Amino acid sequence: MASAATEREINKWRLWGVNRLLETNTSLILVHEKTGKPPTLDLVKSIYYKDDEEAVDLLEEAKSSLRDMDMKWVILGACNFLASCPLRTSKDCGNVLLRRSDVFRTFGKTESQGMKLYIEASEALSRFRKIRDLNNLPISHFTKEYLPTDLMEYQSSTRKIESTTKDSPPMFQIDMTTSSDVFGLDNEPSNETRSAPRIPQTLFELIKHTSYKDYKASRQGWDDEHKLEEMEDEDMRYLVVKLSNGRLPETEKQWTKDSELDHSIIGFLSFMITQEEDENVVYIYEIHISEHFRDCGLGRHLFKMVEHIGKATGMDKSMLTVFKRNTYARQWYTSRGYEEDEISPRPRKLRGGRSIEPDYEILSKRLQKQGHKKVKS
Ligand SMILES: CC(C)(COP(=O)(O)OP(=O)(O)OC[C@H]1O[C@@H](n2cnc3c(N)ncnc32)[C@H](O)[C@@H]1OP(=O)(O)O)[C@@H](O)C(=O)NCCC(=O)NCCS
Structure with a gap:
């Protein structure tokens, strides 16, 4: 659970789901709004994981994903971790990493703010998928x-x-x-x-x-x-x-x-x-x-x-x-x-x-x- 100081820190960050990771359902990452860089290990630990090893893995994965991909392939990924949201499609199932309540707590959102975030993010996801599908067309x-x-x-x-x-x-x-x-x-x-x-x-x-x-x-x-x-x-x-x-x-x-x-x-x-x-x-x-x-x-x-x-x-x-x-x-x-x-x-x-x-x-x-x-x- 994030502390107040961490929450303030999070405000500078955006939560992104990564195309490749969406497909393989392994992770979600934060990148800094301005620099596009992943967060520090301490921030990762305080937000998601108590276990050091898991946090290190997550960070390494996030870093290598960021290295490998062009930033155009990142999308807002909030929709992937609102586990119990009825709008969630079965395709997204594997991508759920945090419980809905965790998300609201982490971001200091109320239920309705969280739902709004979810809907916006769902739209962002479908817009992103449209781009990906168009680019995959022969x-x-x-x-x-x-x-x-x-x-x-x-x-x-x-x-x-x-x-x-x-x-x-x-x-x-x-x-x-x-x-x-x-x-x-x-x-x-x-x-x-x-x-x-x-x-x-x-x-x-x-x-x-x-x-x-x-x-x-x-x-x-x-x-x-x-x-x-x-x-x-x-x-x-x-x-x-x-x-x-x-x-x-x-x-x-x-x-x-x-x-x-x-x-x-x-x-x-x-x-x-x-x-x-x-x-x-x-x-x-x-x-x-x-x-x-x-x-x-x-x-x-x-x-x-x-x-x-x-x-x-x-x-x-x-x-x-x-x-x-x-x-x-x-x-x-x-x-x-x-x-x-x-x-x-x-x-x-x-x-x-x-x-x-x-x-x-x-x-x-x-x-x-x-x-x-x-x-x-
Ligand atoms: C910019 C460029 C692509 C324009 O192509 P073009 O085939 O010469 O332009 P067009 O003949 O289609 O232009 C036709 C229209 O533009 C108008 N027009 C032409 N030059 C104009 C100008 N400098 N400012 C405003 N309108 C102009 C014409 O009157 C005509 O108007 P209409 O559509 O109302 O009849 C071409 O000049 C070019 O290749 N320039 C060099 C490369 C370059 O700088 N590329 C841009 C890199 S960011």
Whole structure:
């Protein structure tokens, strides 16, 4: 049973159930709200266990789970330990670790506050499961379910790029694919991967070509490996744009001069179905159109596609990150209805009074009329 001092300490912590642990029903952990770190051994002991060994085990397990997983895979886990709650489903049975009365005592909640917490957490759990299930869908099912075929082609009406095609306006084919297909990470790569091994390098070079300067000027800098790691995330999906008639103009060759690259690719958007601050979101990681094909509606079309996917999968909002120095893209996003999100970093005041401006911002656009009410701990 937690002491008053421990209870005060707990207020700084959130109780999280971890995806992997939910499946294996072994544990639940606390992570610090700000640092995302597990609690100290003493705190663990005073909350859950009298037995030192069990507490050490729990802490070690929590630490290694945190090490192994990306924080996007944690969810509010209060629902897993309200043993006698009638709303609890049989699937959650194994995850009950504390008795309902223990939870209320630990968190200093009344029965009705506890029930409210439970309901909020149940909703959080089902939202989380939705994300997990969507990410586990094979790409062919995902595409069939959530991307209408008419969006997979785009014909620009603009005259600007007609010179690249002989008789007709340029046509673009847009394929949706996964990081494992793009990078050939699966044991059994699809035909698409076998026939196009140069795709990852092409996408990577395109990002580098359009945004290297912005990264270089930022605090985070440019790091080849870090970017590739992000691109390879197993939940990343790609909308890859290819010119399906005509040929690339000479000007395009400045970034595609490397013969190893796939010269039919002229742009892409990458996104992830994920969670941000308890909300289900479609997070746009990259959008890059090569120079010659800009301003002819392709970016708009890619956003239409990704927002359609976001709406169809029931995501609360669409989000993205942009460097502040990329004023063109920021204005373009604003014109598409994106606004600064509440989690966008704020200027940081230093002790001397100086303040540090973040060099990037997070923008978002609500996709559903009413998002769910956020769970506050
Ligand atoms: C930002 C980017 C993706 C836009 O793609 P695009 O294909 O050139 O944009 P589109 O042709 O679809 O834009 C069409 C619309 O935006 C409008 N528009 C174009 N530039 C604009 C700007 N700077 N500000 C506001 N609106 C703009 C057009 O008038 C048009 O409006 P409409 O939809 O009302 O007709 C593209 O410029 C790009 O790849 N830039 C380099 C990479 C980059 O910076 N990516 C962002 C990283 S965070």
